Amino acid sequence: MISLAMKSFYLWTPFSLSEPIEDFYSLPLPQKWEIPPPDFIDKKKQRKLNDFSKLVLHSAIKCCAPENRSYITVLSSRNGDINNAFKVLQDIAKGELVSPQMFVNSVLNMPFAHYSIFFQNNLPSSAISSNESSLGYGFLEAVLNLKRFGGNDVLLTCADLPLEGDLEAYSDTSYVPYSLSMIISNDDDQKKGFCFEYEPHTGKKKQNRLPDALDFYFHFLNGNNDTFISETPDSRFVWKKHSPDCIF
Amino acid sequence: MNDELKKELKELIISELALEDVSVDDIRDDQPIFNEGLGLDSIDALELGVAIQKKYGVKLKGKSDEEVKSYFSSINSLSDFISRNLNQATSQ
Numbered sequence: 001m002i003s004l005a006m007k008s009f010y011l012w013t014p015f016s017l018s019e020p021i022e023d024f025y026s027l028p029l030p031q032k033w034e035i036p037p038p039d040f041i042d043k044k045k046q047r048k049l050n051d052f053s054k055l056v057l058h059s060a061i062k063c064c065a066p067e068n069r070s071y072i073t074v075l076s077s078r079n080g081d082i083n084n085a086f087k088v089l090q091d092i093a094k095g096e097l098v099s100p101q102m103f104v105n106s107v108l109n110m111p112f113a114h115y116s117i118f119f120q121n122n123l124p125s126s127a128i129s130s131n132e133s134s135l136g137y138g139f140l141e142a143v144l145n146l147k148r149f150g151g152n153d154v155l156l157t158c159a160d161l162p163l164e165g166d167l168e169a170y171s172d173t174s175y176v177p178y179s180l181s182m183i184i185s186n187d188d189d190q191k192k193g194f195c196f197e198y199e200p201h202t203g204k205k206k207q208n209r210l211p212d213a214l215d216f217y218f219h220f221l222n223g224n225n226d227t228f229i230s231e232t233p234d235s236r237f238v239w240k241k242h243s244p245d246c247i248f
Numbered sequence: 249m250n251d252e253l254k255k256e257l258k259e260l261i262i263s264e265l266a267l268e269d270v271s272v273d274d275i276r277d278d279q280p281i282f283n284e285g286l287g288l289d290s291i292d293a294l295e296l297g298v299a300i301q302k303k304y305g306v307k308l309k310g311k312s313d314e315e316v317k318s319y320f321s322s323i324n325s326l327s328d329f330i331s332r333n334l335n336q337a338t339s340q
Contacts, residue, residue, distance in 0.1 A: 044287055047266040097302055100294035 056111035076138025136237030201236035
């Protein structure tokens, strides 16, 4: 059991976050939605960002205080920029020339590579992808980095875009686009404190209607539940608030 | 032909490199394309090289890196290189 503090968090989805959670489950994906423009950097740099980087950086920047952009960064995503990575692979298979910019952006840790360059953040950065356990393993990576590089907080972002085209058939949860950023520290702060636990697991997979990160936001971060459990066939993650009146 | 090619190259640079705030008239023929000029970087150079190869069938290669860099120094040098290689391909 590891004790942590949630200093701040921010979620972006194209839906209104004031909708009741049950309505949110049944909402169809809006026909037209746009990721907010990356107006935190000048236009010349904006053109280097693909949609996935814009998505990740939008919530990451909203989550941090403007006077502090120095964090250990962890990106956790089930698919990353798989839609474009798939196009790159298709071009290679057809023997066509591959766009170098698309190739660069297909690397999973690219959003936080951009963050490091834009904000001269020289703290360690990593990216993780672990299918439906990506939220849990993202936290585990954040915890390891807090221990490894003590004295700095972790900016953890969990984000995904809907699968498109031929890949759409592989969606097994409602693939709403989302990006959830959190600043996690190992400070001893009872009001913002929670425990995190991981154990190997051989149970059944929970049938999720939304990605884990969204359930986590609605029920735990911004909800009344004291405990959140994520179970997959090979892992079990538990988050538990230190006290019932804990306010993140 | 060369003026038309220069205009096409400027349009190609703007569209392929997503230079939203730049128009054809903003790019001078003798202006450096990279670094202090349009502020493009090495990934932009690779992207532009791929776009030129797709559009004109001309591969940007030379005896040395410096030679290849010199093709990218301005719209004038780029259009000279492409028209020279287009002509060679046509005469072969």
